[in-house]
Amino acid sequence: MDLAMDAGALEAFLAVEFPQVAADFAVDAVGADGVTVRLRVADRHLRPGGTVSGPNIFALADLAIYCAILARIGPKALTVTTSAAIDFMRKPAAGVDLVAEARLLKLGRVLAVGDVLIRSAGAEAVVARASLTYSIPPER
Template sequence: MTPERLTERVRDGVPLAGALGIEVVRADAVSALLRLPPSPLSLRPGGTASGPALMTLADVAIWVPELVATDGGDPTRTANLSIAFLRPAGDRGVLAEVRIVRRGRSLLYAEVWMRAEGEERPCAHVTSTWMRAAPA
């Protein structure tokens, strides 16, 4: 799937991702890079990216490699998401790099490092466990 198609799928599947303007920059079945553009909608008082915006970015970032691995399927759901806010991201765009650490039969474990555009140091770190949805 192309980054453009994945962006469309993410925005359709998670309307909040569309409202925030989240876009897929690159992706494969084990990693991805997503971008949260600067927007008044994603800022908290004080002019920095809000926690809910960063959590949304992380959650959809983890979903993207799974979409690639399943050719657009949707077999997993977030079971746990833990985020550590390391420093304010400021009012710039935020990049999220996700890596699937382990993909098992029933669980998927991933981590996401986020940084403000133009920065080397991370602004947040996320670990998350996803589970396979039971067949309908």
């Protein structure tokens, strides 16, 4: 299976289309099975108690699936989330990045479905699990 975008192309796309958050994330790997995306955890991502906030964990999951889809279909900015569910399973480790492993379960012409496992960098235990569905804009 051919990939339409590699890690560098995805990061460049994010820098143009989502400059407000692109620097928070790094695309660590892109492959036929999916992508690995990192949240570069900083103080602004923390909630009281010093742990990464739920909205930031969700943003990582959402961005990871978005990148997995674009890696396969190319830079279609209007590919959008239509459904999402996330389970927060444990507190992330303090002071380390979060790493999301996203894989596509189905990539159709109109819909894509994927899942994401998020871990603290260097840890085996899953912090969160998410399932997302995206709508892919029609070809024109």
